[in-house]
Amino acid sequence: MKKLITSLAVASVLLIASACSSNTKNDSSIEGLTIYTSIYPIEYFTEKIGGNTVDVESIYPPGADAHTFEPTAKTMAQLAESDAFFYLGAGLEGFAESAAKSLNNENVSLVELGIHESLFSHVDNKEEGHEGHSHGDKDPHIWLDPVRAKEMASYIKEELIELNPEDKELYKENFNKLSKDLTALHEDFQSVVENADHNKFLVAHGAYGYWEERYGVEQISVNGISPSSEPSQKDIERLILTGKKENIDYMIFEKNVSNEIATIVQQEIGAEALSIHNLSVRMREDIDEENDYFDLMRQNLNVLKTVLNHN
CATH class of the missing domain: 3.40.50.1980 (Nitrogenase molybdenum iron protein domain)
Incomplete structure (x- = not known):
């Protein structure tokens, strides 16, 4: 019931937003891409790879709980006016998935990074004694593993290239720099654990x-x-x-x-x-x-x- 109410609320807000924003939507060819994201690592990787060709912002306010956050009408209007919305999926962001369904009627590219199964390990979600919110059979916390984070960043790079092919070489160059930093972080984790x-x-x-x-x-x-x-x-x-x-x-x-x-x-x-x-x-x-x-x-x-x- 709560999920249905959230979906209806999101849809109502987007109807208002689309009526107000048809003449104000960003022209990415002039101003660069306006991209909203869910979790911070997606925001950060998109910003690092996109450089000055993107304007990136997470929908979550500082300190929010990614599981329970509900957007304001203003946030939904901003989403409806953006060029793209990048989110993880995999059962992590209840709001993001509901919003993505509602945004299908808007001129917004919806990028669910979690469609790439190789990013995840599957888990038993029927742990004894634990009840509550379920992520399905996937552990969504991939950004905490530098190796999986690098793979996620590579998918972000490809999505940016699809949105803006003219800056393909820039995105590749920026991804390569990010990739090296993630490899170094991975090696530091290895060293700490080994010792x-x-x-x-x-x-x-x-x-x-x-x-x-x-x-x-x-x-x-x-x-x-x-x-x-x-x-x-x-x-x-x-x-x-x-x-x-x-x-x-x-x-x-x-x-x-x-x-x-x-x-x-x-x-x-x-x-x-x-x-x-x-x-x-x-x-x-x-x-x-x-x-x-x-x-x-x-x-x-x-x-x-x-x-x-x-x-």
Whole structure:
């Protein structure tokens, strides 16, 4: 029912927007491409590859929850006037998928990067004791793996070339620079894990499965792939016992997601709280300090280095 209401609301707003915007839509051949995105990594990669030929902005305000965000009428009007909307899909952004269906009647290119199956690992979404929002059978947090992030960026490059073939060589050149930076980040992750004392870490939100797959670490998560999933009482007791048995000194929380159950587990274990960034959106402080994707990922790497080298 909620999904139906959201879809109807989006459609209503777009009817108004299309009536108001027919004469004001950006001419990409003159002003460059106006592109809106969902999550921050898509915004950042599009901006880096597109350079001065694109004007890119995420629809999410600072610190928003990518799962529960609902757009304003102004946001929907801006989307209807843009040249393209890039989003991940894969069950991550409920609003984005509803909006994309409504935008089919607008002159907006809809780019769902998640149609590329090679980006994802498939997961069992019927974890014992966890209920709540489902991502289907895919783990959507691909941007946290530098190798998968590079593949996603390559698809963004191809979409930009399709939208603006005249700047094909620029997009290729900018992608190659980005690709080298992502490779260097991947190598830094490898080095930290290879030289770590341990390979297990305790985290509130199980968004780091691709680190497990890529680097051989093991996340012990309070919640599942979705931060809104709920562990059972049995799961909570098991987590506390595991934390004590493994002598885990830290609980990792995400900056834009509160988690009361994880706080209880942390206190029962006697672990120190550390913060990690899931990068789905930037916080206001990230913007003020001009922290980009690589800054935030390297901050995460420092946190990972700390928790994998506890006493």
